[in-house]
Amino acid sequence: MLVDGRIVTVKEFKVLDKEKVKDFINEVIILLHICYKNIVKLLGCCLETEVPLLVYEFIPxxxxxxxxxxxxxxxxxxxxxxxxxxxxxxxxxxxxxxxxxxxxxxxxxxxxxxxx
Structure with missing residues (x-):
């Protein structure tokens, strides 16, 4: 749950080579701009953990x-x-x-x- 009360889904991204981190970041930037009613929205990510985390809206x-x-x-x-x-x-x-x-x-x- 986020600070504002929204429930989210957190997904661990598969382990990446250090060289692939830049590609991962570019992909996240593209996905953050998708706004379509039938596609789950990526809300953000965390790169400060051992495995990158993706934060998506929760679909119950x-x-x-x-x-x-x-x-x-x-x-x-x-x-x-x-x-x-x-x-x-x-x-x-x-x-x-x-x-x-x-x-x-x-x-x-x-x-x-x-x-x-």
């Missing part, structure tokens, strides 16, 4: 993977809802490829990286 509904693979009734999605999610994912990917400068290519689109 879990990941799509859970809704696809968990047979629990609580996680069932209607066909209409599945199509809506697929459409929004496609539009968000299109935004990253076409509306950002430089273009952003996610390279790891999978159901565990899509929040519901």
């Amino acid at each position: 509904n879990g990941v799509l993977f859970q809704y696809i693979h968990d047979k629990n009734e609580e996680f069932q999605l209607s066909w209409e809802r599945q199509l809506t999610i697929a459409s929004k994912v496609g539009v968000a990917i299109s935004y990253m490829h076409s509306a950002t400068s430089p273009p952003i290519y996610h390279q790891d689109v999978k159901s565990s990286n899509i929040l519901r």
Whole structure:
């Protein structure tokens, strides 16, 4: 939780070579400028720890993977809802490829990286 009361998600970035830190910082700067309703917003980062930390807005509904693979009734999605999610994912990917400068290519689109 941040000082202002906002709940956030903190993700440890994979261990980087010292040479890659500059590339990491440049990537963070690009991601900080993304403002699209269907893309989780990166709020900031911390480089003062052993492993860089990324701070994202918190999305409470879990990941799509859970809704696809968990047979629990609580996680069932209607066909209409599945199509809506697929459409929004496609539009968000299109935004990253076409509306950002430089273009952003996610390279790891999978159901565990899509929040519901």
